Amino acid sequence: MNYSDTSIVASTSAPFLSLENVRKTYPGVVALDGFSMEVRPGEVIGLVGENGAGKSTLMKILGGVTTPDSGTITVDGTAHDRLSVEASIGSGIAFVHQELNLFDNLDVAANIFFGREPLRGGPLKLVDRAKLRTMVAPLLKRVGANFSADTQVATLSLAQQQMVEIAKALSIEARLVILDEPTSSLPLAETDKLLDVIKALKADGISVIFISHRLHEVERVADRVVVLRDGMLAGTLPKSDIGHDQMVKLMIGRMLKEREKASEAARAPGATALSAKAVRTPAYPGRPVDLDVRRGEILGLAGLVGSGRTELARVFFGIDSSLGGTLELGGKPLALASAADAVAHGIFLVPEDRKLTGILLDLSIAQNISLPNLPAHARRSLVSAGAETATAEKQKKNLGIKAPSVQTRTGTLSGGNQQKVVLGKWLAMNPKVMILDEPTRGIDIGAKAEIYGLMRALADAGVAVLMISSDMEEVIGVSDRIAVMHEGQISGILDKDRFSQENVLLLAVGKQPR
Amino acid sequence: MSKKDLGLLILILVVGAIVAIINPRFLLPINLANTSNLIGLFGILSIGQAFVIITGGIELSVGSVVALLGTLFIDFIAVREVGWPLAFVLILFLGAIIGLVHGWLITRLKLQPFVVTLCGLLIYRGVARFYTADGTAGFAFGQNFPELEFLTAGRSYGVPNSFIALIVIAIVMWVVLHRSVFGRYLYAIGKNEEAAKYSGIRTGRVVMAAYVICGVLTALSAIYFAMYTRSISPASHGQFYELYAIAAAVLGGFSLRGGEGSLIGVLLGTVLLQELQNLVNLLGIPSSLNFAVMGGVILIGVLVDQQWGVFRARRLMVDATRKGVAGQAAE
Numbered sequence: 001m002n003y004s005d006t007s008i009v010a011s012t013s014a015p016f017l018s019l020e021n022v023r024k025t026y027p028g029v030v031a032l033d034g035f036s037m038e039v040r041p042g043e044v045i046g047l048v049g050e051n052g053a054g055k056s057t058l059m060k061i062l063g064g065v066t067t068p069d070s071g072t073i074t075v076d077g078t079a080h081d082r083l084s085v086e087a088s089i090g091s092g093i094a095f096v097h098q099e100l101n102l103f104d105n106l107d108v109a110a111n112i113f114f115g116r117e118p119l120r121g122g123p124l125k126l127v128d129r130a131k132l133r134t135m136v137a138p139l140l141k142r143v144g145a146n147f148s149a150d151t152q153v154a155t156l157s158l159a160q161q162q163m164v165e166i167a168k169a170l171s172i173e174a175r176l177v178i179l180d181e182p183t184s185s186l187p188l189a190e191t192d193k194l195l196d197v198i199k200a201l202k203a204d205g206i207s208v209i210f211i212s213h214r215l216h217e218v219e220r221v222a223d224r225v226v227v228l229r230d231g232m233l234a235g236t237l238p239k240s241d242i243g244h245d246q247m248v249k250l251m252i253g254r255m256l257k258e259r260e261k262a263s264e265a266a267r268a269p270g271a272t273a274l275s276a277k278a279v280r281t282p283a284y285p286g287r288p289v290d291l292d293v294r295r296g297e298i299l300g301l302a303g304l305v306g307s308g309r310t311e312l313a314r315v316f317f318g319i320d321s322s323l324g325g326t327l328e329l330g331g332k333p334l335a336l337a338s339a340a341d342a343v344a345h346g347i348f349l350v351p352e353d354r355k356l357t358g359i360l361l362d363l364s365i366a367q368n369i370s371l372p373n374l375p376a377h378a379r380r381s382l383v384s385a386g387a388e389t390a391t392a393e394k395q396k397k398n399l400g401i402k403a404p405s406v407q408t409r410t411g412t413l414s415g416g417n418q419q420k421v422v423l424g425k426w427l428a429m430n431p432k433v434m435i436l437d438e439p440t441r442g443i444d445i446g447a448k449a450e451i452y453g454l455m456r457a458l459a460d461a462g463v464a465v466l467m468i469s470s471d472m473e474e475v476i477g478v479s480d481r482i483a484v485m486h487e488g489q490i491s492g493i494l495d496k497d498r499f500s501q502e503n504v505l506l507l508a509v510g511k512q513p514r
Numbered sequence: 515m516s517k518k519d520l521g522l523l524i525l526i527l528v529v530g531a532i533v534a535i536i537n538p539r540f541l542l543p544i545n546l547a548n549t550s551n552l553i554g555l556f557g558i559l560s561i562g563q564a565f566v567i568i569t570g571g572i573e574l575s576v577g578s579v580v581a582l583l584g585t586l587f588i589d590f591i592a593v594r595e596v597g598w599p600l601a602f603v604l605i606l607f608l609g610a611i612i613g614l615v616h617g618w619l620i621t622r623l624k625l626q627p628f629v630v631t632l633c634g635l636l637i638y639r640g641v642a643r644f645y646t647a648d649g650t651a652g653f654a655f656g657q658n659f660p661e662l663e664f665l666t667a668g669r670s671y672g673v674p675n676s677f678i679a680l681i682v683i684a685i686v687m688w689v690v691l692h693r694s695v696f697g698r699y700l701y702a703i704g705k706n707e708e709a710a711k712y713s714g715i716r717t718g719r720v721v722m723a724a725y726v727i728c729g730v731l732t733a734l735s736a737i738y739f740a741m742y743t744r745s746i747s748p749a750s751h752g753q754f755y756e757l758y759a760i761a762a763a764v765l766g767g768f769s770l771r772g773g774e775g776s777l778i779g780v781l782l783g784t785v786l787l788q789e790l791q792n793l794v795n796l797l798g799i800p801s802s803l804n805f806a807v808m809g810g811v812i813l814i815g816v817l818v819d820q821q822w823g824v825f826r827a828r829r830l831m832v833d834a835t836r837k838g839v840a841g842q843a844a845e
Contacts, residue, residue, distance in 0.1 A: 317712075338711075343713075343714030356706070383693060383695055
């Protein structure tokens with residue numbers, strides 16, 4: 001055994017980071033309760049748990065943003081009671097957040113070395129752009145980027161932007177990279193790229209904590225899975241025991257049956273509700289789309305990010321106008337000049353970005369739910385608070401929205417409950433076509449199952465449901481048919497008997513399925 | 515009345531009491547009547563501004579509109595001998611057209627409100643000066659309009675009719691802003707225009723309507739201002755009035771980001787501003803310091819309000835902690 005070998009053995013046995021009995025309480029809530037874990041160099045830890053299980057608190061402690069009440073944090077052999085932000089960065093802990101923190105008006109290089117730009121001498125302290133570029137190039141290569149240092153961030157896809165974030169982490173010589181829900185907005189192929197980057201980090205001896213709700217991805221990359229539940233360590237799964245069911249069981253303490261229920265035998269197709277003929281979206285003006293959504297079905301719309309799915313939904317909902325072609329609703333021509341027109345026809349959209357477009361965070365649950373149908377909640381143009389409350393109470397009960405009252409501000413609700421408010425405002429009306437764009441993104445497993453149940457109930461009631469999703473398990477598990485988009489066009493439609501991850505993936509990249 | 519409004523009311527009363535103690539003339543009927551007349555004039559203007567600010571917009575041209583429409587009004591009735599009721603309606607209509615054009619440029623052509631109304635500020639002022647050839651619009655000697663003068667500059671039981679007009683308008687607009695479907699739409703758009711649009715609200719029309727309301731109220735106040743001054747030199751008439759209106763709204767708790775503020779707030783803001791003007795006169799403060807006093811008070815007001823918000827948030831958290839601890843102890 002030579003010298004370098006022993007050093008590797010030594011480094012793999014001593015953990016880079018270890019937490020012991022960490023406790024953190026917030027007013028009225030115990031966020032973390034005697035939590036312990038350790039991360040060894042070059043180890044990929046999958047960290048899973050429902051929303052509210054304590055993952056974010058743990059991240060805040062590791063980032064030095066929050067001080068734990070008690071417990072010890074040992075980084076690289078040094079024990080701390082708490083980490084400061086400087087200590088966290090200084091010891092090589094880097095974060096890639098779910099919401100990207102990039103300046104999209106700057107180029108890649110400027111983002112990676114923001115605030116740490118190499119300067120030329122002289123009183124003006126100009127940025128040494130040549131040197132900056134040579135510093136950035138190797139970092140981009142390490143993350144497998146297919147774009148250059150002077151690309152504007154705004155022109156990059158989400159996955160590429162995440163690579164920029166990871167490159168940024170590498171630029172501070174990170175020894176532990178924490179990825180918080182990095183794949184939640186990435187579709188199939190791009191997710192694969194990201195998982196490859198994680199493997200490359202591992203090969204370089206860098207530790208990774210991978211937080212995700214997408215369990216099959218955790219399954220693929222993690223060396224060990226740590227499950228959090230109610231602020232406590234619910235269990236640790238070694239590589240050999242990592243599996244979807246085991247994780248779910250630890251996360252919620254019981255097994256889940258909802259999804260199986262959703263995927264029963266194929267149903268008889270209903271009449272066509274919404275029909276698009278040669279519709280062209282502003283994003284892909286040269287590519288006409290034909291698509292029928294039938295009554296009583298859940299049509300899954302899969303494809304890569306940027307394949308034009310959201311843009312198509314925006315046309316169906318009247319936000320953007322079609323550049324050509326025709327739309328029909330129940331066989332009658334449909335002209336949509338605005339979302340208001342779509343709403344009037346019973347075409348509703350649960351948008352991708354809940355907080356920006358789905359709900360008004362400052363309004364109450366009742367005010368959000370009545371908003372699209374306010375005249376019905378008014379007498380002589382004056383809003384009736386009683387009618388609003390009644391409608392909202394009904395939806396709150398119906399959907400199981402967890403909130404102290406319908407007067408609660410929606411901004412204080414969890415993601416799942418906010419999504420239910422978005423659904424509630426449409427269910428309170430009379431949907432004919434319901435379009436859901438990434439309806440379960442960032443929502444925990446329990447609430448996900450409820451939302452699947454609701455979609456199925458809508459379909460059973462004769463509503464045409466169009467579900468855009470980048471989550472493969474979801475698309476296959478929930479849909480009755482799957483339409484796949486590729487570069488602005490429908491590349492194929494799969495019936496239930498041809499559902500497979502492979503087929504969806506092939507269509508998504510523009511190839512023929514098997 | 516919200517706590518914010520209550521705070522503002524207390525401030526108004528305290529300042530009033532102090533001024534009254536130092537200079538008892540503050541409480542003379544003639545002073546109160548003059549001040550409430552000005553409150554009426556500026557109040558109508560400020561309510562219009564508030565409707566635009568609530569949507570997250572801004573209307574910078576109101577001062578110039580007051581000059582232009584005031585000039586036109588006097589010209590119509592004094593020179594062109596249009597019957598005053600017709601002229602009155604015509605001016606309100608012009609105000610609506612100006613609002614509609616601004617709203618259209620902002621919502622359909624997607625120009626920024628600041629830019630559109632800044633251009634308006636320059637254009638209307640220029641047109642007004644051109645119209646009178648930089649002269650003064652006024653009434654000929656002995657010319658009078660008893661009914662119009664009674665309605666605008668007259669008094670009922672000692673109360674200026676302009677103030678009564680403000681109260682009537684305020685009541686109507688309170689209902690519109692705080693109780694109607696349209697008012698809810700305004701707040702929703704001010705908070706998050708995209709989300710409002712995705713809820714099926716025709717946001718463009720609603721915003722346009724807000725600018726039209728602002729235009730009409732501005733036109734109405736232009737008539738009142740014209741009848742108050744009785745002669746208008748378009749180069750200076752109404753100058754900075756947009757800033758009075760914006761200041762009243764901001765003092766009254768409106769956020770320039772939109773979605774926040776109440777009608778009572780903007781009324782109280784107007785009252786406080788006029789009280790300050792009066793204070794400068796009565797306390798013998800050099801009138802050149804007029805603007806400085808106003809600016810200082812607004813700054814302090816906004817600062818106190820913001821710090822109070824921070825303090826309250828902190829107190830809420832401490833309360834919640836106590837309750838949480840108590841809850842645990844109980845278990």
